[in-house]
Amino acid sequence: MGPQDWLDGGNILPNKQSLNPANRVQELTRFGKYPRDIIRKLGHQSNGNSQNDKITQKMDMSPKPSPRPRVARSFSEVGSGPQTPPKPAPRPISAPKPIQESSMPPPTMPKPALINSKSVEESDETDNFKRQPSIRDRMKMFETWGTTDKQEKNKQNEETSQLTKEVNISAKFEKNMDTEEMEENKENKPIEIELDNKIHQQKLEIDHQSLLKPKSRSDKNEPFLMPQVRPQFAALASPNLSNNRLSKFGRVTKFRHMKGTPMQKSMHFENLKNLSKSVPADCDFIHVNPERLVVPLSGPGGKLAVFEMSKSGRIPDGVTPAVINTATVMDFAWDPFNNSRLAVVTDDGAINLWEIPEGGLYHQVNEPSVRIPAHSEKVNIIKFNPLASDIVATSGFDWQVKIWHLSENSKEMAVLEGHTDQIYSMDWSQCGRFLATVCRDGRVRIYNPRSSPLPVREDGDIVPKKGARVLWALDGKYLIVTGFSRQSERQVMIYETKGLNCIHTETLDVSPAILIPFYDEDSSTLFLSGKGETTVYGYEIAEDSPHMFLLSPFKCSTPSQGLAFIPHKNAMNVRDVEFARGYRLTINAIMPISFTVPRVKSTYFQDDIFPPTRVLWTPASSGSAWLEGKDSNPTWISLKPADMPSLSNGLTSGTPTPQKIMSQAQKPNIKTNIENLTKDEAKEVGKDLTESVSKMLETSDTLEQDTMEGVDDKDWDDEN
Numbered sequence: 001m002g003p004q005d006w007l008d009g010g011n012i013l014p015n016k017q018s019l020n021p022a023n024r025v026q027e028l029t030r031f032g033k034y035p036r037d038i039i040r041k042l043g044h045q046s047n048g049n050s051q052n053d054k055i056t057q058k059m060d061m062s063p064k065p066s067p068r069p070r071v072a073r074s075f076s077e078v079g080s081g082p083q084t085p086p087k088p089a090p091r092p093i094s095a096p097k098p099i100q101e102s103s104m105p106p107p108t109m110p111k112p113a114l115i116n117s118k119s120v121e122e123s124d125e126t127d128n129f130k131r132q133p134s135i136r137d138r139m140k141m142f143e144t145w146g147t148t149d150k151q152e153k154n155k156q157n158e159e160t161s162q163l164t165k166e167v168n169i170s171a172k173f174e175k176n177m178d179t180e181e182m183e184e185n186k187e188n189k190p191i192e193i194e195l196d197n198k199i200h201q202q203k204l205e206i207d208h209q210s211l212l213k214p215k216s217r218s219d220k221n222e223p224f225l226m227p228q229v230r231p232q233f234a235a236l237a238s239p240n241l242s243n244n245r246l247s248k249f250g251r252v253t254k255f256r257h258m259k260g261t262p263m264q265k266s267m268h269f270e271n272l273k274n275l276s277k278s279v280p281a282d283c284d285f286i287h288v289n290p291e292r293l294v295v296p297l298s299g300p301g302g303k304l305a306v307f308e309m310s311k312s313g314r315i316p317d318g319v320t321p322a323v324i325n326t327a328t329v330m331d332f333a334w335d336p337f338n339n340s341r342l343a344v345v346t347d348d349g350a351i352n353l354w355e356i357p358e359g360g361l362y363h364q365v366n367e368p369s370v371r372i373p374a375h376s377e378k379v380n381i382i383k384f385n386p387l388a389s390d391i392v393a394t395s396g397f398d399w400q401v402k403i404w405h406l407s408e409n410s411k412e413m414a415v416l417e418g419h420t421d422q423i424y425s426m427d428w429s430q431c432g433r434f435l436a437t438v439c440r441d442g443r444v445r446i447y448n449p450r451s452s453p454l455p456v457r458e459d460g461d462i463v464p465k466k467g468a469r470v471l472w473a474l475d476g477k478y479l480i481v482t483g484f485s486r487q488s489e490r491q492v493m494i495y496e497t498k499g500l501n502c503i504h505t506e507t508l509d510v511s512p513a514i515l516i517p518f519y520d521e522d523s524s525t526l527f528l529s530g531k532g533e534t535t536v537y538g539y540e541i542a543e544d545s546p547h548m549f550l551l552s553p554f555k556c557s558t559p560s561q562g563l564a565f566i567p568h569k570n571a572m573n574v575r576d577v578e579f580a581r582g583y584r585l586t587i588n589a590i591m592p593i594s595f596t597v598p599r600v601k602s603t604y605f606q607d608d609i610f611p612p613t614r615v616l617w618t619p620a621s622s623g624s625a626w627l628e629g630k631d632s633n634p635t636w637i638s639l640k641p642a643d644m645p646s647l648s649n650g651l652t653s654g655t656p657t658p659q660k661i662m663s664q665a666q667k668p669n670i671k672t673n674i675e676n677l678t679k680d681e682a683k684e685v686g687k688d689l690t691e692s693v694s695k696m697l698e699t700s701d702t703l704e705q706d707t708m709e710g711v712d713d714k715d716w717d718d719e720n
Contacts, residue, residue, distance in 0.1 A: 213636075214228045214229050214230065214231045214612075214636060215228070215229045216228060216229070217229050221498065222476075222477065222497075222498060223498075224429060224431075224434055224446065224476040224477070224497040224498070225431075225475055225476045225477060226430050226431045226475040226476050227431060227631070227633060228633050230475060230611070231611065231612045231636060253540050253549060253551075254597060254608060254609060255523055255525055255538070255540055255551055255579075255597060256549075256551060256552065257551075257552050257597070257598060258525075258538060258551050258552055258579075258595055258596070258597055259552065259595070259596050259597070259598060260536060260553075260554030260593050260594070260595050261593065261594050261595075261596065262556075262591055262592070262593055262594075263591075263592040263593070263594050266312065266313060267312045267592050268312060268313070268589060268590065268591050268592065269293075269307055269312055269313070269315060269589060269590035270313070270314045270315065270588070270589045271314050271315045271316075271317070271588065271589075272295075272315055272586075272587075272588050272589055272590060273315075273320070273588065274297045274298045274299065274320070275295065275296070275297065275298065275561065275585075275587060275588075276295075276296040276297055276298045276299075276303075277298065278298070278328075279296050279329070280330055280331075280380060281467055281514060282330070282331060282380045282381055282424065282425065282467075283296075283329075283330065283331045283332075283380075284331075284516055284562060284564060285531070285561055285562030285585060286561075286562040286563070286564045286583060286585045286590075287332060287333055287334055287564050288334075288564045288565070288566055288583050289334045289336075289339045289566065289567075289568070290309070290339065290566055290568055290570075290571040290617075291308065291309055291310075291339040291340075292306055292307065292308055292309060292334070292339060292340075292356060292360070293306075293307050293309070293564070293583055293590065294306050294307075294332060294334070294342060295307075295562075295585060295590070296329055296332075297320065297322055301324040301325060301326065301327075302324065302325035302326070302327055302328050302329035302344075302346060303322040303323070303324055303325075303329075304322055304323050304325070304329060304332060304342070304344065305320045305321070305322045306321070306322065306323065306342070306356055306360065306361050307360070307590070308359070308360040311360060319364070321360070321361035321362055321363055321364060321365075322361065322364060322365075323342070323344075323354050323361070323364075323365045323368070324364055324365065324366050325344055325346050325352055325368075326346065326348065326350075326352075327346035327347050327348040327350070328346060328347045329344055329345075329346060330345050330346055330347055330378060330379055330380045330381075331344075331345050331379070331380060331381050331382050332344040332345070332382070333382050333383065333384055334384075335384055336384055336386060336567065336568075336616060336617065337389050337617065337618060337619050340355055340356045340357075340358075341353060341354070341355060341356075342354040342356060343382055343384070343392065344368075344382075345374070345379035345380070345381070345382045345394060346378075346379065347378040347379075348378075349373060349374055349375040349376055349377060349378060349379055349396060350371055350372060350373050350374060350379070351370075351371070351372040351374045351379065351382065351392075351394065351404070351410075352368040352370070352371055352372075353368055353369050353370035353371075353372075353406065354368050354369060355369045370406070370410060372404070372410045374394050374396070374402060374404070374412075375394065375396030375397070375398050375400065375402070376396075376398050377396045377397035377398040378396055378397045379394050379395070379396045379397075380395060380396065380397065380422075380423070381394065381395045381423065381425065381426055382394050383426060383427065383428055384428075385428055385432050385623075385626070386428055386430065386432050386616060387431070387432035387616075387619065387620040387621065387626075387632070387634060388432055388619060388620070388621050388622065388623050388625075388626035389407070389619035389621075389622055389623050390405055390406040390407040390408075390622075390623040391403065391404070391405060391406075391623045391626055391627075392404045392406060393426065393428070393435055393449075395423040395426055395437070397422060399419040399420065399421065399422070399423065400415055400416065400417060400419070401415070401416035401419075401423065401426065401435070401437065401447070402414070402415050402416070403415075403416070403449045405623045405624070405627060406623070407623055407624075408623070408624065413449075413627055414449045414450070414453065415453055416435070416437075416447050416449060416453050416454075416455075417453050417454065418445060418453075418454050418455050418458070419437070419439045419441070419445070420439070420441045421439055421440035421441040421464075422439070422440040423437055423438070423439050423440075424438045424439065424440060424467055424468045424469070424470075425437070425438045425468060425469045425470045426438070426470065427470050427471045427472060428472075429472050429476050430472050430475055430476055430521060431476060431631075432620075432626070432631075433448065433450070433631065434446055434447065434448055434456070434476075435447045435448075435449055436470050436471075436472065436479055437470070438460075438462060438468040438469070438470040438481060438483075439462075440464050440465065441464060442460065442461055442462040442463065442464045443458055443459070443460055443462070444457075444458070444459060444460030444462065444470065444479065444481060444495060444500055445457065445458045446458075446479075446497065446500070450626075450627065450629055457497070457499070457500050458500070459495075459499070459500035459501070460481070460495060460500055460502070461502070462481065462483050463483060463484050463485060463486055466483065466484040466488070467483065467484070467514040468481055468482065468483035468484075468514070469481070469482045469483075469514060469515065469516060469517055470482075471517055471518075471519050472497075472519070473494075473519050473521075473524070473526070473541045474524065474541060474542075474543065475521070476497060477496070477497060477498075477543070478494050478495065478496060478497065478503075478541065478547070479494070479495040479496075479497055479500075480492065480493070480494055480495075480517060480519065480526065480541070481493045481494075481495060482514065482515040482516075482517050482528065483514075484514075485507065487510075488510055488512075489507050489508070489509065489510050490507070490508045490509055490510070490511055490514075490515055490530075491505055491506065491507050491508070492505070492506040492508070492515065492517075492526075492528070492539075492548065493505050493506075494541075494547050494548065503545075503547060504545070504546050504547045504548060506539075506546075506548050508528075508537070511530065511532075511533075513530035513531045513532050513533065514530060514531075515528045515529070515530050516528070516529055516530055516562070516563060518563070518564075518565045518582075519541070520565075520579065520580050521614075522569060522579070522610070522611060522613050523540075523579050523580070523609070524540055524541050524542065525538060525539070525540055525541075525551065525579075525580065526538070526539040526540070526541050526548075527563070527565065527580070527582065529560060529563040531560070531561055531562065532559045532560070532561075533559065533560055534555060534556055534557065534558070534559055534560070535553050535554065535555050535556075536553060536554040536555075536563065536582070536584075536593070537550075537553050538550070538551035538552065538553060538554070538595075539551060554593060554595070556584070556591075558586050558587075559586070560584050560585060560586055561585045561586060561587065562584075562585040563582055563583070563584050563585070564582065564583050564585075565580060565581065565582045565583075566580075566581050566582075566583075567616065568616060568617045569610075569613045569616075569639060570617060570639070572610075572639070573594070574605060574606075574610055574639050574640075574641065574644075575602075575641070575644065576594070576596055576602070577596045577597050577598075577599050577602065577606050577609060578594050578595065578596050579595060579596070579597065579609055579610065580595040581593065581594055581595065582595070597609055601647065603644075603645075604644070604645055604646060604647040604649075605639075605640045605641065605644045605645065605646045605647060606647050607638075607640065607646045607647055607648050608647060608648075610638075610639045610640070612636045612637065612638050613636065613637065613638075613639060614634045614635070614636055615634050615635045615636070615637055616634065618634075620632040620633060620634040620635075
């Protein structure tokens with residue numbers, strides 16, 4: 001019955017209908033449209049100016065249901081266009097007011113993916129009898145979602161692939177094609193002919209010879225720099241071989257994984273007895289050159305034992321041959337240009353010069369060749385000039401630094417003043433013109449001995465009464481000072497020579513022993529060790545902040561009494577990539593340590609590790625010429641053996657040489673699609689690819705660990 005019948009008091013029972021579609025007499029009827037087909041506006045009020053007022057949305061958010069409907073629909077309700085809802089029946093005055101549409105909550109916005117994936121069958125089914133989708137329906141639903149997007153992407157990829165140019169079949173044709181496209185529109189371009197290996201090698205030899213003549217540096221803002229610019233091979237200027245590189249993993253350096261290895265036992269000095277324990281802290285305790293080494297022995301008279309490098313092994317029992325000074329030894333040093341001359345300073349203020357005979361000492365020697373009364377107090381430091389012959393600087397407890405010319409009747413040439421306390425350390429600059437000192441008053445001073453007795457620069461804040469060491473680095477740009485903090489922590493400080501400003505301080509640990517530094521100028525590596533240490537620290541000194549980069553340290557089980565390095569590069573074994581060699585002194589032995597860089601291509605001369613080096617084993621000028629103000633620069637040489645190819649030649653020969661540019665008629669007929677190639681053509685292309693890849697990678701059957709790990713057969717024989 002209708003609403004009016006109900007209001008009139010009618011009571012009519014509803015008709016019974018079977019739920020079985022086969023037993024139904026007629027189709028069920030509905031009033032109005034299905035709820036999913038009703039188009040409703042969003043919940044916000046329209047102002048007539050926004051486009052959002054026109055947005056409509058259907059309320060169906062259910063996934064695709066089962067294809068078999070449970071409720072039949074009326075054929076009269078199917079229409080192509082949207083249908084207006086039926087008007088409500090008239091209501092009496094006593095009826096309650098209908099609920100306004102604006103009070104309804106705004107419908108939720110369904111996802112666009114669900115709306116796009118709705119089919120016609122969904123609109124034919126009611127929401128009242130809708131079942132939950134099965135697993136199969138959900139799988140189909142997820143398979144259908146996004147298929148149209150993938151098809152559109154595939155079509156776009158096919159279109160872009162058709163627009164691309166010729167396919168790169170091999171690495172050999174790739175470079176040719178690139179050069180052809182770049183030079184396509186250029187006219188009168190000269191043809192580049194492929195270089196011969198002989199011509200290429202001749203050019204490299206010319207480059208090497210030109211590099212041995214470095215350019216001069218003229219920078220008035222940096223007066224302490226070396227007057228020559230350190231040469232570098234042009235082929236090594238690429239970012240792949242540069243020493244100071246930055247990557248996403250941090251700073252990369254060639255010496256990051258340097259390896260310190262004790263040399264063969266036949267090169268050790270064992271059974272060392274009567275080692276002195278009363279050497280002052282200003283002394284390095286051991287000094288070496290390519291032919292000899294010297295260490296102090298205990299006993300009266302100041303004994304110094306001199307050992308020949310060629311006579312290494314077990315030291316025989318008995319009295320060790322030594323030079324005997326008349327007083328306690330304070331410091332000693334080898335002449336850098338004469339491996340037989342040894343200079344010793346004592347606590348009576350004298351300088352003793354000893355000439356070691358060929359073959360070494362066979363008995364005790366009591367009389368020095370030259371004895372010079374130098375200072376009125378103890379002499380604690382002696383240093384040779386690195387470039388001028390017979391020029392020596394000494395410092396004493398009288399707070400003075402004196403310059404001596406040994407060949408001119410050992411005359412005193414200059415006296416440097418300005419210190420107010422004991423001098424801890426001093427060092428000549430790499431150009432041989434300046435002298436840096438560290439004093440107990442906490443000041444760092446730089447002198448020009450030939451121009452003024454007063455310091456040219458004076459600054460710094462060194463913790464007094466705890467010791468310090470100083471040396472030059474980076475061709476005279478920085479001063480490295482090792483000392484202590486106020487909390488007794490060992491520190492390494494870097495000062496700019498331009499204004500003596502401390503730009504970096506590295507704190508290590510707490511120990512009473514002063515750190516003894518050694519700087520290798522070719523590799524810019526700083527080695528640090530002290531008395532009683534079991535570790536040799538390594539740092540790379542660079543211009544970029546923080547200026548000190550830690551390298552792999554060398555550790556040993558026994559504590560050391562001293563450490564010394566060979567200053568001359570011509571004594572290094574470049575075939576084993578040895579860039580530094582030190583001698584570690586213990587209580588009863590002297591052990592040589594070889595510092596190398598692991599390299600796979602060890603058959604090549606590593607010219608990025610061994611750049612052209614200065615000849616520091618022959619004087620650049622005489623002492624008299626240096627005193628007159630004449631500066632002479634040392635010569636530069638390459639450490640490359642004659643029978644060893646260089647790494648730069650191997651890299652340049654491994655890289656493809658410039659190919660000649662072919663004309664349009666000489667272009668190879670390369671098919672644009674690999675799928676159109678025949679089997680024979682595909683095999684040829686595969687061969688070209690394998691050959692190009694093998695040339696690029698330089699594949700071999702040898703393993704990398706075979707060349708980098710393990711020991712030689714000689715070491716096994718020595719242990720047995």
